[in-house]
Amino acid sequence: MKEYLLDVWNHSNSRARVVNIVVGVAAALIALYLVYSIFSNLFDFRFITGPYGSPDRSSIFSALEVEASDPRWLGMLKGAGNTISVVVFAIALSSFLGLAVGVARLANNPILTRLGKVYVETFRNLPLLLIMFFFAFGVFRALPQIQSRTGIDGFFYVSNRGLAIPWLEPTHSMWWIWPLVLVAAAVVAVAVRRRKDRQEEETGQSMRGNTWAAGIFLGAAVVSFLALLLPLRLTLPDVAQSESGFFTYAGGNQLGLGYISALVSLTLYFSAFIAEIVRGSIQAVPHGQVEAASSLGFTVYQRFTLIVLPQALRIMIPALNNEYQNANKDSTLAHVIAYGEIVLISNRIVNNAGNLLQTYLFIFLVFIITNLIISTIMNTINRNVQLK
Amino acid sequence: MNRHGRLVSLFAVMAALLVVFVVAACESDDGEDARENTLDVIIERGNLICGVKADTPGFGVLNPDGSAEGNDVDYCRALAAAVFGDASKVEFKEATSANRFELLAAKEIDVLIRTTTWTASRDADLEVAYAPTTFYDGAGIMVHAGSGVGSVNELGGSTICILDGTSTQGAVSDYFAENGLTYSELTLQDNAAIRGAFIGGQCDAWSSDKSQLGGHQFTLKSDDGIDAVVLPETLSKEPLGPSVRDYDSEWEDVVRWVVNGMIIAEEQGVTSANVSAMAANPPNNTVARLLGVGFDGGAPSNLGIGHGKIPGTFMQSVISQVGNYGEAYDATLEAVGLTRAGSLNDSYVNGGLIYSPPMR
Numbered sequence: 001m002k003e004y005l006l007d008v009w010n011h012s013n014s015r016a017r018v019v020n021i022v023v024g025v026a027a028a029l030i031a032l033y034l035v036y037s038i039f040s041n042l043f044d045f046r047f048i049t050g051p052y053g054s055p056d057r058s059s060i061f062s063a064l065e066v067e068a069s070d071p072r073w074l075g076m077l078k079g080a081g082n083t084i085s086v087v088v089f090a091i092a093l094s095s096f097l098g099l100a101v102g103v104a105r106l107a108n109n110p111i112l113t114r115l116g117k118v119y120v121e122t123f124r125n126l127p128l129l130l131i132m133f134f135f136a137f138g139v140f141r142a143l144p145q146i147q148s149r150t151g152i153d154g155f156f157y158v159s160n161r162g163l164a165i166p167w168l169e170p171t172h173s174m175w176w177i178w179p180l181v182l183v184a185a186a187v188v189a190v191a192v193r194r195r196k197d198r199q200e201e202e203t204g205q206s207m208r209g210n211t212w213a214a215g216i217f218l219g220a221a222v223v224s225f226l227a228l229l230l231p232l233r234l235t236l237p238d239v240a241q242s243e244s245g246f247f248t249y250a251g252g253n254q255l256g257l258g259y260i261s262a263l264v265s266l267t268l269y270f271s272a273f274i275a276e277i278v279r280g281s282i283q284a285v286p287h288g289q290v291e292a293a294s295s296l297g298f299t300v301y302q303r304f305t306l307i308v309l310p311q312a313l314r315i316m317i318p319a320l321n322n323e324y325q326n327a328n329k330d331s332t333l334a335h336v337i338a339y340g341e342i343v344l345i346s347n348r349i350v351n352n353a354g355n356l357l358q359t360y361l362f363i364f365l366v367f368i369i370t371n372l373i374i375s376t377i378m379n380t381i382n383r384n385v386q387l388k
Numbered sequence: 389m390n391r392h393g394r395l396v397s398l399f400a401v402m403a404a405l406l407v408v409f410v411v412a413a414c415e416s417d418d419g420e421d422a423r424e425n426t427l428d429v430i431i432e433r434g435n436l437i438c439g440v441k442a443d444t445p446g447f448g449v450l451n452p453d454g455s456a457e458g459n460d461v462d463y464c465r466a467l468a469a470a471v472f473g474d475a476s477k478v479e480f481k482e483a484t485s486a487n488r489f490e491l492l493a494a495k496e497i498d499v500l501i502r503t504t505t506w507t508a509s510r511d512a513d514l515e516v517a518y519a520p521t522t523f524y525d526g527a528g529i530m531v532h533a534g535s536g537v538g539s540v541n542e543l544g545g546s547t548i549c550i551l552d553g554t555s556t557q558g559a560v561s562d563y564f565a566e567n568g569l570t571y572s573e574l575t576l577q578d579n580a581a582i583r584g585a586f587i588g589g590q591c592d593a594w595s596s597d598k599s600q601l602g603g604h605q606f607t608l609k610s611d612d613g614i615d616a617v618v619l620p621e622t623l624s625k626e627p628l629g630p631s632v633r634d635y636d637s638e639w640e641d642v643v644r645w646v647v648n649g650m651i652i653a654e655e656q657g658v659t660s661a662n663v664s665a666m667a668a669n670p671p672n673n674t675v676a677r678l679l680g681v682g683f684d685g686g687a688p689s690n691l692g693i694g695h696g697k698i699p700g701t702f703m704q705s706v707i708s709q710v711g712n713y714g715e716a717y718d719a720t721l722e723a724v725g726l727t728r729a730g731s732l733n734d735s736y737v738n739g740g741l742i743y744s745p746p747m748r
Contacts, residue, residue, distance in 0.1 A: 344552070
C-alpha cells in the first residue's frame with residue numbers, strides 16, 4: 001500500500017491528477033461555503049410576496065401598470081416590462097433617425113451636411129441625464145395646460161401632463177390570440193417567400209414571392225380579426241372634467257411626462273452615435289465599389305441601396321450592438337424623471353422593505369438577460385449579412 | 389523550476405488560500421454570533437455617529453461649513469451629551485431615504501434620527517428598534533386656494549404630485565382606494581421639481597407629510613405669491629423617532645431614556661437655564677431621579693441606564709447642553725412654522741400625545 005502511494009506521488013502524471021483533484025475539491029468547497037453564507041445570511045427572499053403598496057401608472061401599456069395590491073415580484077417584472085417598452089422603441093427610432101442623419105452628413109448638399117454635423121455634435125456631447133432633465137422639466141413644463149385642449153380635438157392632445165393619442169383597446173379577454181396569429185402568419189409568409197425566391201432562382205421564372213407573402217399575411221390578419229369577433233377597437237382621447245373641476249384625459253392612451261421624456265432623450269442621444277457609426281461604415285466601403293456601380297449604369301439610389309448600404313451593414317452591426325446595449329442600460333436614468341422603469345420600481349421596494357441586495361440582484365439579472373438577447377439578435381443578423 | 393516544482397508551489401499557494409478562507413470564514417461567523425454592544429463601541433471610539441437628513445429645515449440640515457441644525461440633530465447632540473457629557477462629540481452622516489437602513493445595518497451609524505416613520509415591517513423585518521416618537525406627523529394634501537376644494541374627498545379625478553419613494557405614496561393610494569376615488573399620480577425625485585409642477589399645473593394637488601406641506605405653503609406664498617391651502621384630512625399616521633439596531637438593548641435603553649428624560653424634564657419644568665439649580669436643590673423626587681441626584685439629603689437612586697457605563701447624572705448634561713423636549717421643539721420646529729400648541733405634539737397635559745413613562 002505504501003509503495004503504491006509513493007508510486008502515485010513519484011509519477012508526474014498521477015501526482016498532477018492528485019493535485020488537481022485536491023485543489024478542485026478545495027476550490028469547490030470554498031465556493032460552496034461562500035454561496036451558502038451569502039444566501040443564508042443576506043438573501044432572504046420572503047419580502048417579494050408582500051404587496052407593492054402604491055400604484056404606478058407611467059407605463060404606456062395598461063397591462064404593465066403597477067397596482068398597489070400587486071405582489072412585489074410582479075411589480076418588479078412590470079418594471080422590467082416598462083424598461084423594455086421604452087428601450088425597444090428608442091432603439092427603433094434612434095436607428096431610423098441615425099441612418100437619416102448619417103446619410104445626410106455624406107450628402108452633396110452643404111446645408112444638409114452641416115445640419116447633420118450640428119445635430120451629432122450637440123447630442124453626442126451632452127450628458128444623457130441632462131437631456132432628460134431638459135425635456136422633463138424644461139420643454140414639458142412650457143407646454144400648454146390640459147384645459148386648453150391643444151391639439152386636434154377628439155384625436156390628439158398635447159399638454160404639460162403628457163400626450164393623449166388614439167389607441168387600440170381590447171374588446172374581450174381573448175384578444176391576445178390575435179397578435180399570436182399575426183406572428184404565426186408572419187413566420188409562414190416569410191417561409192413561403194423564401195421558397196418562392198429559391199424556385200425563382202432555380203427556374204428563372206417569376207414566382208411573385210413578395211406578393212404571395214403579403215397576401216398570406218394580410219389574409220390571415222383580416223380573417224382572424226373577423227373570426228375572433230373584432231378583438232381590438234380604436235379609442236379616441238378626450239379631455240374630461242371631474243365633479244370638482246379637475247381635468248383629465250379619458251379614452252385613448254396617455255403618454256406621460258416620464259415616458260415621452262425618456263423616449264425622446266434616448267432617441268436623440270443614441271441617434272447621434274448611430275449616425276456616426278452609419279457615416280463611418282459607409283465611408284469604409286471602398287470607393288471603387290461606387291465607381292464600378294456608376295460605370296455599370298446604376299442610378300444614385302440603386303448605387304446606395306444595392307451596393308453601398310449592404311456592404312456598410314457588415315461593418316455597422318457589431319458597433320450598433322454596442323449602442324443598443326448602451327441604450328438598454330442607460331434607460332435606467334429615466335428613474336429620475338418619474339418613469340416607472342425597473343430601477344424606479346425597485347427603489348420604492350428598497351425604501352419600504354429595505355432589501356437592497358436582493359432587489360438589485362434582480363436588476364442585474366434583468367439587464368444581463370436583456371443585453372444577451374440584444375447580442376443574440378445582433379449576432380444572428382451579423383452572421384446573415386457577412387460574406388459566406 | 390521544473391514542472392513538478394511548479395505544481396507543488398501551485399498546490400502550496402492553493403492550500404494557503406484555503407487556510408486563509410477558512411480562518412476568515414470562522415472569524416466572520418464569530419463576529420455574527422457575538423452581537424456587538426454599540427454603547428461599548430461608541431465609548432471606545434470617543435464619539436457618536438448619527439445618521440440625519442441633510443436638507444430639511446426644522447428636522448435636519450447639514451451646512452457646508454460642517455455645522456448642523458434641526459430637531460433630529462438636537463437629539464443626536466443630546467445622546468452625545470448623555471454618553472460623553474459633551475454634546476459636540478457627535479459626527480453627522482447624511483442618511484438618504486434610500487440608504488438609511490443599510491447605513492444602520494452596516495454599523496456605519498450608531499443611531500438613525502431622520503424623520504423615519506415607525507412601521508411594523510421596519511420594526512420586525514428590518515430588525516430596527518424604535519425609541520419613543522419625537523414628532524407625530526401624518527400625510528396631508530395641499531391644493532391651490534382658487535380650486536375651491538375643501539376636502540380630500542372632493543379630489544376624485546385629480547392629479548397629485550408626490551415625492552418618489554416616500555410612504556406618502558402608499559398613504560394616498562390607500563386613502564383614495566378606501567374612499568372609492570380615482571386619481572393620477574406624478575412622482576418626482578425632489579421638492580423643487582414638484583414645486584414647479586404644482587405651479588405650472590402639471591398636477592392639481594401636492595401630497596406630503598403635513599409638517600413638510602406647511603413649509604412649502606409658506607414659501608409658495610412668499611416666493612411666488614401663490615395661495616395654497618392644506619386640506620383638513622390627515623391620511624396616515626407618521627410617528628417619527630430615533631431608531632437603532634435590534635438586539636442591542638443597552639444602547640437602545642440609553643436612546644429611549646434620553647428622549648423620555650427630555651419629555652419628563654419639560655413636564656417638570658426643568659430647562660437648560662435652571663437645570664444646575666434644580667440639581668443642587670431638586671424640588672421633588674421625580675426631578676431628583678431624572679437628574680441622578682438625591683432628594684432631601686438622601687442617596688441618588690440608581691436607575692441602571694447604561695449599566696454604569698454612562699454617569700447617573702446624564703440627564704443634567706442633556707438638559708444643560710440641549711434643553712428639554714419643548715426647548716428643542718421651539719428652537720427648531722416652531723421656528724419653521726410648525727405650531728406645537730394644540731397639535732399632536734403638545735404635551736399630554738395639554739391634550740397632545742407627548743408622554744413619557746416614569747423615570748424611577
